[in-house]
Structures are given as structure tokens and as C-alpha cells.
Amino acid sequence: xxxxxxxxxxxxxxxxxxxxxxxxxxGRRLATALGVPLHAVTAGEGIADAAKELGQYGADxxxxxxxxxxxxxxxxxxxxxxxxQAGSASAVLMSASALGKDLAGxxxxxxxxxxxxxxxxxxxxxxxxxxxxxxxxxxAYATLAVNGGPMVATLRPNVFKAAAPxxxxxxxxxxxxxxxxxxxxxxVVKEILASASKKIELTEANVIVSGGRGMKxxxxxxxxxxxxxxxxxxxxxxxxxxxAGWRPHEEQVGQTGKTVSPTxxxxxxxxxxxxxxxxxxxxxxxxxxxKDADAPIFKIANYGIVGDVLEVLPALTAxxxxxxx
Amino acid sequence: xxxxxxxxxVPDSSARIKVGxxxxxxxxxxxxxxxxxxxxxAVEEALKLKxxxxxxxxxxxxLGGPESAETIRKALAMGADKGIHLKEGSQGRDFIATxxxxxxxxxxxxxxxxxxxxxxxxxxxxxxxxxxxxLLGIPFVSxxxxxxxxxxxxxxxxxxxGGVEVVEVALPAAFSAQKGLNEPRFASLKGIMAAKKKPLExxxxxxxxxxxxxxxxxxxxxxxxxxxxxxxxxxxxxxIKLLREEAKVI
Ligand SMILES: Cc1cc2nc3c(=O)[nH]c(=O)nc-3n(C[C@H](O)[C@H](O)[C@H](O)COP(=O)(O)OP(=O)(O)OC[C@H]3O[C@@H](n4cnc5c(N)ncnc54)[C@H](O)[C@@H]3O)c2cc1C
Ligand SMILES: Nc1ncnc2c1ncn2[C@@H]1O[C@H](COP(=O)(O)O)[C@@H](O)[C@H]1O
Numbered sequence: 001x002x003x004x005x006x007x008x009x010x011x012x013x014x015x016x017x018x019x020x021x022x023x024x025x026x027g028r029r030l031a032t033a034l035g036v037p038l039h040a041v042t043a044g045e046g047i048a049d050a051a052k053e054l055g056q057y058g059a060d061x062x063x064x065x066x067x068x069x070x071x072x073x074x075x076x077x078x079x080x081x082x083x084x085q086a087g088s089a090s091a092v093l094m095s096a097s098a099l100g101k102d103l104a105g106x107x108x109x110x111x112x113x114x115x116x117x118x119x120x121x122x123x124x125x126x127x128x129x130x131x132x133x134x135x136x137x138x139x140a141y142a143t144l145a146v147n148g149g150p151m152v153a154t155l156r157p158n159v160f161k162a163a164a165p166x167x168x169x170x171x172x173x174x175x176x177x178x179x180x181x182x183x184x185x186x187x188v189v190k191e192i193l194a195s196a197s198k199k200i201e202l203t204e205a206n207v208i209v210s211g212g213r214g215m216k217x218x219x220x221x222x223x224x225x226x227x228x229x230x231x232x233x234x235x236x237x238x239x240x241x242x243x244a245g246w247r248p249h250e251e252q253v254g255q256t257g258k259t260v261s262p263t264x265x266x267x268x269x270x271x272x273x274x275x276x277x278x279x280x281x282x283x284x285x286x287x288x289x290x291k292d293a294d295a296p297i298f299k300i301a302n303y304g305i306v307g308d309v310l311e312v313l314p315a316l317t318a319x320x321x322x323x324x325x
Numbered sequence: 326x327x328x329x330x331x332x333x334x335v336p337d338s339s340a341r342i343k344v345g346x347x348x349x350x351x352x353x354x355x356x357x358x359x360x361x362x363x364x365x366x367a368v369e370e371a372l373k374l375k376x377x378x379x380x381x382x383x384x385x386x387x388l389g390g391p392e393s394a395e396t397i398r399k400a401l402a403m404g405a406d407k408g409i410h411l412k413e414g415s416q417g418r419d420f421i422a423t424x425x426x427x428x429x430x431x432x433x434x435x436x437x438x439x440x441x442x443x444x445x446x447x448x449x450x451x452x453x454x455x456x457x458x459x460l461l462g463i464p465f466v467s468x469x470x471x472x473x474x475x476x477x478x479x480x481x482x483x484x485x486x487g488g489v490e491v492v493e494v495a496l497p498a499a500f501s502a503q504k505g506l507n508e509p510r511f512a513s514l515k516g517i518m519a520a521k522k523k524p525l526e527x528x529x530x531x532x533x534x535x536x537x538x539x540x541x542x543x544x545x546x547x548x549x550x551x552x553x554x555x556x557x558x559x560x561x562x563x564x565i566k567l568l569r570e571e572a573k574v575i
Contacts, residue, residue, distance in 0.1 A: 012487075073490070075455070075465065098485040102467045105420070105455025113536040114421040115452045130540060135448055139342035140351065143540040186464035187498070190480075191491040201486040207574075231575065249470065249505035250484055255338055255446060256362060256504045264574045275338050281545070285572045287564065293553070300548050303567055307557040315558035319565050320575065 002127075003088035003150070005031040007059070008078075008107075009042040010099050014050055016042070019095035019157035019204065021057055026122060026160040027093050028058035033124040034090055039063060041085050041176075043078050045071035048173055055171030057163060065176040072189035073099055077180035079106030084179050086111060089150040091129055093122075096154035097203070108152045116144050116153040118259070120282060129153075137255045137278030157203050158261040159282065195250075200234040202251065207233025207264045210253055210280070211241060214269015214290060214309055218246035223313040224268060230320040236260065236280075238270050254279035269309045272297025289313070326381030328371045330405065330440045331427060331457070332364040334389050334396040335447040348541045358392065360399045363442025365509035366502035368400045370472060371440050373507065377474075381437075382406045388426050388530050389413055401520035402512035408523065411530035420448075422533025424456030429531045431461060438479075439499040443468045451501070458499040466492045470505040 007027040009020040024040060031038040040059035042051055044066065051064045065081045082103065086092045092107060094100040096118040104115045116131035120141070123130055129151045131144045145151075202208060209228040215221065221235075228235040237247040239254055253260055255278035265283035270276060272288070272295055280286070281300055288301035289312050298304045305312055336342065336351075337359045343352040360368075368385070375381040385400040387393040388411040397408035411426055418426070431439070439461075441454035451467070458465035470489070471482035474496075481500060483490040512520070554564045568575045 075467075076459070079459070098468065098483070101451050102455060105452040106459050106465075108421060108452070109424065109456040109459035112421070114419040115450070116537060117420075117450050117452055133449075134545070135542075136336065136340075136342040136351070137338070137446060137449060138545055140344050141543045141545055143543070144537045145540050147536050147538050149536060183462070183464075187466050187492055187494045189490045190493050192485075193482075193489040193491060195488050199487075204486060249503075252504070264568070264572070273339075278338075281548070285568070285574050286548075287568070298551055298553065301551050302549055302572065303564055304551060304553045305555060305557070305560045305564060306553060307560065312558050312561065315561045316564070319561050323565070323569075323575065 002034060002036050002090045004037045004039045005034065005091045005093065006039045006041055006082070006086045006089045008082050008092070008094040008100070008103065009040050009054055010095060010097060011042060011044050011047055014044065014047050016050070016053065017095065017097065018162060019097055021162040022157065022160040023093045023095050023155050024054065024057040024059060025163040026155060028163065030091060030122060030124060030129065034127065036090055037061065039085065041082055043070045043081055048175065051173050052170065053165065055169050056165035056167055059171060061174060062171050063174045063176050065178060067178045069178065069185060072192065074185050074189070075102055075106050075187055076184035078103055079110055080180040080184050081176060082107050083110040086150055091151040091153065093153050093155060096156050100154045104152055104154045111149060111152070113146065113149040113152055116151060118156045119153050120156050120159050122153060134282070137275070138281050156259070156261055202234050202236055202253070202258050202260055205234035205260070205262050207231040208236045208260055208262045209233055209266045209268065210236035210238070210270060211268045212238035212270030213240045215241070216310065220310060221246065223310065227266065227313055227317045227320065230317050230324065233262070238276055267297050267301070268313060270297055271295050272300065326375065326378050326437045327435045328374060328381060328438045328440065329384045329386055329431065329436055330364070330367045330371045330400065332368065332385055332387050332396055332400055333361045333445045334358050334387065334393045335361045335445055338362060338446055344542050344544050348543065349539060350542065360396050361442050361445050363444060363446070363502055366504065366506045367440040367442050368403050368405060369507045369509040370502055371438070372404045374438065374474065384409060386427065386430065387411070388423060394525060397525060398520045399512065401523045402516040403510055404516060406523065408525040410525060410527045412527055413530045417535060417539065418533050419535040419537040420450050420452040421456055422535040424453050424460060425533050426530040427453070428457050428460035431457070437496050439463065439497070441499065441501040443501045443503045454499060454501040463497050463499055464494045465499040466494055467501045468503040469500050470503050472500060472506070
């Protein structure tokens with residue numbers, strides 16, 4: 001009898017992440033296909049009550065490690081807790097967030113297995129889980145199977161659909177003991193410096209407006225953030241812009257920046273270098289605004305406008321605002 | 326202070342990647358290889374730590390085919406002291422098998438700081454570092470943009486969604502380098518010459534036990550045919566209409 005699908009659910013300040021609901025929903029689909037139960041595992045402090053919600057996403061069992069020492073992320077301790085729940089699992093899933101990418105490697109090493117990282121598709125074929133993931137920065141896609149042991153996989157945020165919660169479902173919450181060793185707390189988060197502004201996180205944003213060197217200078221960045229704000233999205237940047245010091249590293253999209261998969265990505269004055277595409281080519285709809293009709297960004301854009309961003313952006317923002325009124 | 330930096334030889338970030346006819350490997354024609362860009366940040370950080378401490382040794386470790394020696398020399402040319410090349414045949418390795426071979430080599434060696442790149446830009450894993458640290462039983466902080474030593478303790482900055490985690494850790498410890506940590510130096514001509522004479526130990530990598538099997542490798546899914554909506558700001562209404570009615574995203 002194959003074991004459960006185990007999903008690690010991530011929380012911050014007692015709030016579960018949407019990307020974890022995506023992982024839970026995908027876990028539900030896999031568990032049903034395999035004919036095994038779905039277990040949700042989470043860790044933190046003071047979250048036992050909130051964890052009841054996880055049953056509404058289809059978990060058959062909800063397990064919570066609730067302890068003051070788990071308030072902030074402690075990689076080895078979190079991994080110890082998850083790996084203890086996963087010895088006989090068919091699969092261990094989590095979001096490919098900053099935390100999930102870090103946690104997965106620890107969990108896998110404790111279980112003596114590997115990780116299918118940043119998957120964009122999972123399915124069951126002949127009773128076996130197959131994981132599809134981009135490699136070479138999205139220039140190829142690998143399909144992987146696991147040879148013994150659970151399939152440990154992280155799921156790219158914004159790619160898998162989160163099911164609507166079913167409020168009629170209730171599941172008892174099981175408390176897990178703090179099953180970690182003292183040595184599991186050697187890397188400790190002392191403090192979290194919150195971003196100055198309450199910006200929407202790039203990797204979680206549904207809409208991203210991103211600017212390149214074609215924006216001409218940091219003084220024009222308001223055109224990017226205005227459109228992003230009008231669309232309820234986040235602002236990103238090319239590496240050229242970050243390296244020029246116009247924008248901080250955390251806003252860089254691409255191979256050495258963030259990998260994003262929004263529903264709508266608007267590239268403004270971005271040439272579309274292969275390293276930039278690496279970070280955004282799995283976006284659902286791509287719009288490019290560039291004055292050079294031959295810019296490579298147009299090759300992957302659904303819609304393009306050939307023109308000066310400094311002129312097109314204010315007009316576009318005005319139109320979007322009109323719609324929102 | 327003993328610092329080890331793990332480096333990997335990877336296709337250049339601008340390389341065109343074509344899936345081979347076997348649907349299992351990439352077509353090697355025309356692909357150029359480089360020292361993994363994230364590993365350059367790791368090497369730079371190691372050199373800076375040594376310079377600051379005024380003493381210590383920076384060892385470069387790479388697992389790979391014969392050509393990986395070249396990659397190690399690149400890091401030696403930047404200023405590292407010596408290299409270890411874990412030689413590998415043609416067998417494929419997944420993250421855990423790679424980590425097992427690296428950990429087997431490092432086990433029992435004097436080590437204060439172990440540095441990795443955040444990810445290798447071929448397999449895009451960001452997994453090997455956490456695995457090696459776990460196998461060695463040392464603490465690990467991933468994707469760091471700042472590292473400060475204070476005696477036998479270190480403080481690292483780790484950007485996460487919506488903020489930066491400040492992580493404290495006791496040495497020996499492992500870290501993976503994110504862009505923003507530093508600006509990697511270029512190898513000087515003198516450095517390149519000196520690197521040729523630096524010690525580079527070669528030994529076979531221990532056998533690994535890959536757990537992930539590559540079923541197939543495919544080209545990326547095709548994107549829809551691109552469409553130029555128009556020119557200049559006059560094209561804005563048409564774009565808005567498409568985004569609303571066709572894409573249904575605004
Ligand atoms: C190892 C490595 C990693 C890298 N990682 C990344 C990464 O993560 N992310 C990334 O973005 N890049 C990355 N790069 C850099 C990448 O190769 C490009 O240099 C970079 O993306 C170019 O940025 P850009 O498009 O803003 O600038 P440019 O290439 O200079 O393009 C500017 C564009 O703006 C257009 N333009 C100019 N003026 C206007 C105007 N008034 N109106 C409209 N359009 C205008 C031009 O036609 C041009 O297409 C990496 C490179 C390397 C070697
Ligand atoms: N074959 C290898 N030899 C040496 N170091 C490696 C190797 N593979 C990965 N690494 C290290 O682990 C980091 C993360 O790689 P990965 O987990 O494969 O994305 C790299 O940046 C290197 O520092």
C-alpha cells in the first residue's frame with residue numbers, strides 16, 4: 001500500500017500562503033489519482049487553530065508542529081519534522097518559495113533522496129508520479145520519475161491552481177511533538193527586516209510590470225510603478241537596470257534574479273535577452289513595449305506595441321485607470 | 326581559516342540549448358561552458374573573507390568530467406589557493422548523488438566555511454548545498470546577500486518574500502551565494518599565470534546513487550504566435566481591448 005501524499009504548508013505570522021494552497025490542491029489531485037490520503041503538515045507558533053482551515057483544501061489529516069522555537073524558519077528543525085512524517089510517503093510537496101526551495105533539500109537529504117525542484121507539472125502515470133520541471137533556465141523541460149522513496153517536489157508558485165476552500169469540510173488537527181534535535185537550531189532567524197514598502201512580492205504577483213534600460217533612467221520609474229499600481233501588480237526590472245543601480249536586486253527578473261509566472265507580464269523597454277526570458281517566459285500573457293520592432297522580446301510576447309515607453313506608458317496607465325473607475 | 330568553495334562547470338547563460346535526438350540530453354554542438362555565475366559570487370566571498378582574516382586557505386572543489394579542471398583553474402586565477410577535482414565518468418547524477426560525492430570528500434577535512442552558488446544554471450536546482458550541509462551535519466543558510474563574521478559566529482542576510490531574514494549561525498557552517506552578495510573580481514593576467522602552478526588534486530568521485538530518473542527531455546512548450554498590436558500610444562486602446570476581451574486578464 002503506497003503511503004500518503006504529504007504537503008508542507010508554509011505560514012508567515014500565522015497566515016498560510018496562497019502558494020501552499022496551490023500545493024495542497026495539487027496534492028489532493030495526486031492523492032486521488034494514486035488512491036492514497038493527503039496529509040498537510042505545517043509548523044510555526046500559535047497556528048494550531050488556524051490549521052483547521054487546511055482541511056478545507058482537501059487534506060485528510062492535518063498535522064501541526066506548534067512551538068515557540070518554530071516561530072521563524074529553522075531549516076533543519078522544520079526538515080526534521082517534515083521528514084519524520086514522510087518516511088513512507090508517495091510524495092512530499094511544497095511550494096518553490098524561498099522557504100520551500102531551502103527546506104526541500106534538507107528534507108530530501110534526511111530521507112536519502114533527491115528533489116524535483118520548481119515543477120510546473122505533476123501527473124500520475126501507471127501508478128507512478130512524473131514531475132516536469134524547467135532546466136537550463138527554461139530552455140528545456142525535464143520529466144523525472146523517482147527510483148524508490150517518495151517524490152520530493154517543489155511547485156512553482158502561480159502555476160498550479162488553488163481549489164476554492166470547502167467550508168463544510170472539517171478535519172481534526174493532530175499536534176506533532178517538537179521532534180527536533182538541539183543541533184537542528186544552529187541556523188536561527190534572529191530578525192526579519194521587512195521591505196520598506198508593503199509591496200506585492202514579485203513571485204506571488206498576478207501582474208508584473210517590468211522595466212529595462214529603455215526606461216532611460218530611475219527618474220522615469222514612476223511610470224512603471226503607476227501602471228503596476230493601477231493593475232494591482234508588482235514592479236520588476238531587468239538586470240541592466242539593477243546593475244546600473246536604478247532598482248534593488250530584489251526586483252530583478254531573470255536567470256540571476258527571480259523566476260516569475262504571473263498571468264500578465266508587461267515588459268517595458270526590455271530587450272528580451274535570453275537571461276531575462278529565463279525568468280519570465282512561463283508567464284501566461286506577455287506584453288512588450290519597445291521602440292525597436294526587432295527586439296527579441298517581441299518573439300515571445302503575445303501582444304506588442306512598437307513605440308517609446310515614455311509615451312506609451314502614461315497612455316496605458318490612464319486607460320487602465322479609466323477601466324477601474 | 327579553512328574555506329571550501331564548490332564550483333560547477335555549466336553551459337554559458339547565453340547558450341542556445343537544443344534537446345538532442347535521444348530526448349535525454351542536450352545537443353552539445355556550439356555550447357560553451359563557464360564557471361557557474363553564482364559560484365563566482367561564492368569564490369569572491371571566500372577571497373574576501375580570507376583577505377579580511379589575513380590568514381587562511383581557500384580550496385576549490387568541483388565534481389565533473391575532465392573539463393572541470395579548467396573551471397577550477399578559473400577560480401584559482403581569481404585568487405583561490407588550491408583545487409580538488411572529483412573526476413566523474415559519463416554517469417548522470419542527480420542532486421543527492423552529487424551531494425553524496427561532495428560530502429564524502431569533505432567529511433573529516435578541516436573546514437570552517439563552506440560556500441556554494443545559490444544554484445547551478447544548468448539544472449537550476451538550488452538543492453546540492455542544503456544536501457551537502459545536511460550530510461555533513463553542519464548548519465546552512467541559503468541565498469545570502471550579506472555575510473559577516475564575528476569570531477566563531479556568522480550573521481547572514483537571506484532575502485525572502487517581502488523581507489530579509491537575518492540569520493545567525495555558529496561555524497563551521499555552509500552558505501549559498503545569491504546575486505548582490507558582492508561583485509566578483511576578474512582574474513588578472515598574473516592570476517591566470519599563477520593559477521597554472523597552484524596545486525590541483527585529482528581523484529575519482531565516489532559512486533552515487535541517483536534517485537531521480539530522467540524520463541525525457543523536451544523543448545519548452547511553444548508560445549502563441551506573437552502579435553504587434555500597433556505603433557506608439559495610438560495602439561493603447563487596441564491593446565486594452567485584447568487584454569480585456571481575448572486574454573481576459575484585466
Ligand atoms: C550570467 C548572466 C546572467 C544574467 N542574468 C540576467 C537576469 O537575471 N535578468 C536580466 O534581465 N538580465 C540578465 N542578464 C543580462 C542580459 O544579458 C541583458 O544584458 C539584460 O537583460 C539587458 O537589459 P535591458 O533589456 O534592460 O537592456 P538593453 O538590452 O539595453 O535593452 C534596452 C531595450 O530598450 C529599448 N528602448 C530603448 N529606449 C526605448 C524607449 N524610449 N522606448 C521603448 N524602448 C526603448 C531598446 O530597443 C532595447 O531593446 C544576465 C547576463 C549574464 C551574462
Ligand atoms: N558537480 C558539482 N561540483 C561542485 N559543486 C557543485 C556541483 N553541482 C552543484 N554544485 C554546487 O552546488 C550549488 C548549487 O547547485 P544545484 O543544487 O545543482 O543548483 C552550485 O552553485 C555549486 O556551488
